[in-house]
Each structure stands twice: as structure tokens, then as C-alpha cells.
Amino acid sequence: MANFTKKAIRDSFIKLLNERPLSQITVKDIVSDCGVNRNTFYYYFEDIPKLMEDIFSEDLEEIIKKYPKIENAEACIDEMIDSALEQKRVILHMYNSTNREMYEHYLWNVCDHAISTYLDTLLDGRKISENDMHAIKTYLESFSFGMISNWLRSGMNEDIRSTLKRIREIKKEIMEDMISNCEIK
Amino acid sequence: MANFTKKAIRDSFIKLLNERPLSQITVKDIVSDCGVNRNTFYYYFEDIPKLMEDIFSEDLEEIIKKYPKIENAEACIDEMIDSALEQKRVILHMYNSTNREMYEHYLWNVCDHAISTYLDTLLDGRKISENDMHAIKTYLESFSFGMISNWLRSGMNEDIRSTLKRIREIKKEIMEDMISNCEIK
DNA sequence: GCCGGATGTCTGATTTTCAGACAGGATATA
DNA sequence: TATATCCTGTCTGAAAATCAGACATCCGGC
Numbered sequence: 321m322a323n324f325t326k327k328a329i330r331d332s333f334i335k336l337l338n339e340r341p342l343s344q345i346t347v348k349d350i351v352s353d354c355g356v357n358r359n360t361f362y363y364y365f366e367d368i369p370k371l372m373e374d375i376f377s378e379d380l381e382e383i384i385k386k387y388p389k390i391e392n393a394e395a396c397i398d399e400m401i402d403s404a405l406e407q408k409r410v411i412l413h414m415y416n417s418t419n420r421e422m423y424e425h426y427l428w429n430v431c432d433h434a435i436s437t438y439l440d441t442l443l444d445g446r447k448i449s450e451n452d453m454h455a456i457k458t459y460l461e462s463f464s465f466g467m468i469s470n471w472l473r474s475g476m477n478e479d480i481r482s483t484l485k486r487i488r489e490i491k492k493e494i495m496e497d498m499i500s501n502c503e504i505k
Numbered sequence: 506m507a508n509f510t511k512k513a514i515r516d517s518f519i520k521l522l523n524e525r526p527l528s529q530i531t532v533k534d535i536v537s538d539c540g541v542n543r544n545t546f547y548y549y550f551e552d553i554p555k556l557m558e559d560i561f562s563e564d565l566e567e568i569i570k571k572y573p574k575i576e577n578a579e580a581c582i583d584e585m586i587d588s589a590l591e592q593k594r595v596i597l598h599m600y601n602s603t604n605r606e607m608y609e610h611y612l613w614n615v616c617d618h619a620i621s622t623y624l625d626t627l628l629d630g631r632k633i634s635e636n637d638m639h640a641i642k643t644y645l646e647s648f649s650f651g652m653i654s655n656w657l658r659s660g661m662n663e664d665i666r667s668t669l670k671r672i673r674e675i676k677k678e679i680m681e682d683m684i685s686n687c688e689i690k
Numbered sequence: 691g692c693c694g695g696a697t698g699t700c701t702g703a704t705t706t707t708c709a710g711a712c713a714g715g716a717t718a719t720a
Numbered sequence: 721t722a723t724a725t726c727c728t729g730t731c732t733g734a735a736a737a738t739c740a741g742a743c744a745t746c747c748g749g750c
Contacts, residue, residue, distance in 0.1 A: 531695090531696060531697090532696075532697075532698090533695090533696075533697095543697095544699095547697095547698070547699080551698090552697085552698080
């Protein structure tokens with residue numbers, strides 16, 4: 321089934337985040353905006369932070385699935401940046417009204433989810449050891465987490481694309497190398 | 506509850522009607538477009554003609570509720586025309602692939618529903634006899650049915666607004682008179 | 691005349707949504 | 721400090737919505 325109700329809750333939340341910071345949004349606000357019972361919110365989401373994760377994780381997941389090849393990693397990231405810029409107000413409302421711990425926890429989960437999806441998509445059935453998987457994920461997550469933190473701190477005004485471009489020049493894409501070095505034949 | 510599923514079915518139907526005539530749209534097409542079970546369609550709608558009625562009746566109802574005063578009847582009708590013009594392709598796809606009986610039955614029901622809502626809104630608690638109500642409804646329905654039929658037959662290209670304007674000049678709005686003549690004090 | 695696909699109807703299982711109540715926490719107010 | 725208020729998260733059990741699957745029927749193409 322298509323979960324129209326869940327989607328409606330997400331949409332209302334985004335709508336409200338366009339209007340005011342996260343700290344001024346209650347569960348009741350969300351459910352009364354879309355006209356569902358408060359319990360229905362808790363049926364789908366543990367709490368508001370989980371709702372945030374859900375929204376951004378799913379968005380990223382969709383984008384990742386569109387670029388299953390390592391050659392297209394650049395295009396994939398570009399689309400993620402576009403997507404983030406489109407939601408700029410929403411993201412900054414969240415960023416500015418979430419405390420450090422919550423923010424880090426949240427961003428880390430989003431990165432973790434996106435990168436797991438990304439690696440699954442890239443590996444596409446190939447197997448590597450748990451250990452290696454962990455190492456690669458840690459590398460990617462740390463880098464992503466840092467990049468995104470920097471960007472958010474600048475109010476998403478930094479030209480993240482050119483920064484990334486320069487990073488790519490300095491340090492060529494090594495993902496495929498890493499994977500093939502780890503691959504169990 | 507807000508019936509997101511029902512809305513999704515309606516939306517899919519409209520989407521498909523934008524693409525092709527009614528005769529080429531099956532229940533299965535609709536439900537697979539929005540990803541719900543075929544039974545769910547029948548849970549909400551008797552069949553496709555009822556779905557059509559439902560869509561247009563509800564649209565008209567919403568518009569009517571926005572204009573509860575007899576003084577605003579003109580603005581109300583204008584908005585109905587706007588709404589119809591926005592859905593022009595959809596309406597013509599239906600009109601052109603529905604047989605005469607079905608079409609008349611359908612249009613009649615839509616008129617009936619809209620005018621009942623309209624009268625309820627105008628009366629706003631005042632009472633008139635069943636007989637008088639019937640007479641007024643018949644008058645309005647006949648006029649509406651005829652106007653709309655004409656318009657549809659022209660491919661909705663006729664300038665229905667100026668026609669209506671001229672009719673209003675010839676035959677001043679008599680609704681309020683009719684109601685007060687019938688009113689039970 | 692037969693077949694494939696669409697329709698409308700039914701059954702019963704499962705999932706989703708609901709109303710209502712409760713304890714705990716935070717906040718404001720007096 | 722005490723009290724009131726609002727939000728939270730959790731729990732019940734009832735009700736509604738959605739589902740899969742089957743069936744008889746009808747219709748258009750072959």
C-alpha cells in the first residue's frame with residue numbers, strides 16, 4: 321500500500337518547517353494540519369526527530385537509487401545538493417533549533433542511512449568482509465558528516481560544489497579501488 | 506479522517522483523463538496508478554461514473570461553500586467556470602467518450618448535488634415547503650443543465666461568461682424573491 | 691464458439707486509524 | 721511554593737480501511 325497518511329504527515333511537517341523553527345512545532349500542530357489523529361503520528365514515527373530522519377533519509381535514498389554506477393557519483397551528489405538547496409529553509413529551521421547532541425545524532429543517522437544505501441547500490445551483490453565494510457563506511461560517513469556540518473554552519477551559503485570539485489582534484493575518487501581491494505573473490 | 510486514499514484515487518483518475526478518453530480507462534488502470542487494491546476502489550466508489558460525479562460534486566460543493574450569500578452568486582458561478590476551464594481537457598475527455606444516457610444521468614446528478622448544496626447554503630436554516638423546494642430546484646437544475654450542455658457541445662469554447670451576463674440583464678436574478686415568496690414564517 | 695480481460699460482488703484476514711485515558715515533564719502563573 | 725496548563729509518550733480496545741483471493745458475468749476479438 322502507498323501510505324498516503326504517512327506522506328501527509330511528512331508533508332505537513334515540511335510545510336510547518338517552512339513557516340517556523342522546529343522548536344515551535346509540536347506533534348499536535350502536525351496532526352491537526354493534516355487532519356489525522358495524534359496516535360496516528362506515533363503509529364508511524366517514534367517522535368519528531370525520527371520523522372526528520374525519515375524524511376531526509378528517504379529523499380536521499382530515492383536520489384541514490386537513480387545513480388547505481390560509481391561513474392555517476394558526481395551527478396548523484398549534485399542532485400543531493402540541489403535537493404538540499406530546494407529545502408534550504410526547512411533544513412536551516414531544523415539546524416538552528418536543534419541542540420548539538422540532537423543535531424549530531426540526527427545528521428549521523430542520515431549519513432549512515434544514505435551511505436549504507438549507497439554502498440548496497442554500488443556493491444550490487446558483490447561481497448566484502450564486515451570489517452572492510454565498516455572501514456569504508458566510517459571513511460565516507462566521516463567525510464560526509466564533516467562536509468555537511470561545515471556547509472550548514474555557513475547557512476548553506478558556501479559554494480559547496482566548488483569546494484567538492486577542488487577536493488576531487490586533490491584526491492581522486494578512490495571508492496572503486498577501495499571496494500575492489502576488499503572484495504572477496 | 507482525511508481520506509488520503511480516496512483523494513489519491515480521484516487524483517489518479519484525473520491524471521489519466523488528462524492523457525486519454527474515459528473509454529480507455531479501466532478500474533485497474535486507476536488503482537495501479539495510485540498503488541491501491543482494486544477492492545479499495547469499490548470500497549469508495551460504486552463505479553467509474555460515480556467517481557466522476559464525486560469529483561465534480563465535491564469541487565462544486567467547495568466553491569459554493571465559499572459564497573454563502575445570494576449577492577455573491579455571480580462570483581460563485583464565475584469561480585465554477587474557472588474551475589471547469591482549468592479541467593477542460595478532463596471534462597472534454599469525459600464528455601466525448603460517454604454515451605448520451607450516461608452523460609445526462611451524470612450531469613444531472615452533478616447539477617442536482619450542486620444545487621441542493623447551493624440552496625441549503627442560501628437558506629441557512631430558513632424553511633420552505635417541500636413542494637416549493639422542488640419547484641425551485643427544478644427551475645435551477647433545468648437551466649444549469651441546459652447551459653452546461655450547450656457549453657460542452659461547443660467544446661467549452663463558447664464565451665459562456667458573456668452569455669450569462671446577457672441572460673442576467675434580460676432576466677434579473679429572482680432567486681431571493683422565489684425563496685421569500687415560499688418562505689414559511 | 692472460445693478466450694482474455696474487465697466488471698462488480700463477496701468473504702474473511704490483516705492493517706490502519708481512531709477516541710479516550712494516563713503518568714510524567716516542562717512551563718507559566720499566582 | 722503550589723497550581724494550572726500544555727505537550728509528550730504510551731496503552732488500551734473499538735472501529736474503519738485495506739487487503740488477497742475467489743467467483744459469476746459480460747463483452748470484444750480471434
